[in-house]
Amino acid sequence: MIVRPPRKEDDQQIYEVSRLAFGGSREPAPGELWSDQQGWHGLVAELDGRVAGTLKVRDYRQYFGGVAVPMGGVANVAVLPAARGHGVANALIDAILPEMRDRGQCVSALYPSVPPLYRGRGWEQTGNYERVTLRPEYFTMLPRPSQRLPMRRATDDDLPALHDCYRRFARTVDGMLDRATDAFRPEKVLDLDIVDVVPGRDGTVLGFLTGERPDGDQLIVHDLVAADRETVLSLFANLARWAGIITDISLRIDDPAWWQLIAPQPVLHDVRNHPWMLRVVDLPAAVGARGWPVATHLADTAVDIEVADEHAPWQSGSHRLVVEGGKVRCEPGGGGNGTGTVRLHARALGPWFAGSADTAMLRRTGLLEGDPTAARVLDVLTGAPRLPRMADSF
Structure with a gap:
């Protein structure tokens, strides 16, 4: 399997893969081919010399705390029927995560057709349409x-x-x-x-x-x-x-x-x-990009966290979330023994960041462990639990 960026000559094959997955007319409408569109990047998986899988990421910005955060909107994840069950979609997702990070898309949202696929790669249900x-x-x-x-x-x-x-x-x-x-x-x-x-x-x-x-x-x-x-x-x-x-x-x-x-x-x-899922792709960048309105009312404090994220290893490990002077930042290190005060699974980061789940909810689902008092600071920062909404589907 070869995972690579799409080329203009792939347009018809890409359209056919998408049509078989999601339906549609046999002939594309004007402007429907990938090379005709703007504001996106993506990947294709090639098997035996033809396109067998596709994934597109739309360049978006999503409001959190009143600030528009760079977000990669994952869409058009499709695999040819004969190629399903061979890890094509997982390979595409694994390859797109570091690309989103390099492009500054510190969070990623998607509308799932197969939730277990995305949960297995760190996305979690977060908001509603x-x-x-x-x-x-x-x-x-x-x-x-x-x-x-x-x-x-x-x-x-x-x-x-x-x-x-x-x-x-x-x-x-x-x-x-x-x-x-x-x-x-x-x-x-x-x-x-x-x-x-x-x-x-x-x-x-x-x-x-x-x-x-x-x-x-x-x-x-x-x-x-x-x-x-x-x-x-x-x-x-x-x-x-x-x-x-x-x-x-x-x-x-x-x-x-x-x-x-x-x-x-x-x-x-x-x-x-139509619920949507969110993933944090780059935790320090996401914390720095988000608005934190409540921070201006908090005394200076810090919470040590440990992130378990095998699919985004650049953010796996120990961090310190610092509230200082009304601002919030995420620093490397924290947790003197390397375990952190609060341990978060990758799937917990999206709901926490968006404020859709508080730490008690995350703890009950096995996505968070550690000191309840320290975890409570994470809830105060986001105002959790609250329901995020999106008015655009993709």
Whole structure:
């Protein structure tokens, strides 16, 4: 088996491997071939002179603690049916980990089709991508905004302000992408059926709603972003006006504020979730890149940790997590006897870093051992447990 970077002449074989794994038309759509896309790197596995496996990493940045952290979004992990069971996917993952580290992608997220494969290489379930289906009549039960805010279809001129509106919101929800790397094409949002903005002063955008109106009786809402209560009530009132026209609104749950505190939740409702997994690729770099808002309120302290990570040996071993002067850093060493005060399995690093699991949860699953008092400092730093969210699938 040869694991190597893809070449342009591999395009058709790569597409066929992906199509057999995930489905799709026999002929690629325009822009669907790997060499036509930007903002990614990847690897292929070659067997007997042809592509037998693929793995792509998208260049993203993901918010944690209000700061966008460089993240490698693993996608298109596919293996030809005849080559499965021979370690092709593992070989690709093992080869991409040091490449992500060298590229500065200190964390990595993915949407797993085979969770055991990724758990075996240090990823762990961390956050949610959720949708709920509601009838438009539910939105008529909400309070009306105090004034009807103007709303209009977005244009090219609105794209910078629309993106600024999104990022002001996204940095407050751990797990969201900043949508500012080459992997994104901001202008593509204008291809959607609905891109309604609530304009503010001086060219700003207070909120926006994007969605699609496919055949049938459903409206599919992608982003519903608002700066304040009046704006979200105006956007919800817009959804209420679909009553009598459609039967269902599929709403992506991006913002926990409007979903938990404003949205008209019926007593019984179903939420569909596509969970995603996170891995820390370079612990010192990840700690240095993340925001730690609570650190400014903590006295100076340090926790010695021992990381067990056979697939990322550069971060395996002893570290010291230092809180000093309102900042947090990860230093080599710590634990005078080389064992550390708190021992973390590689799979524990992602949920800890994102704050999706506290150390008591990690301890119960066998992913953490050591001094409970020292471990509690790790919880305080991340505010765990809390639910990270992502509004982009890949």
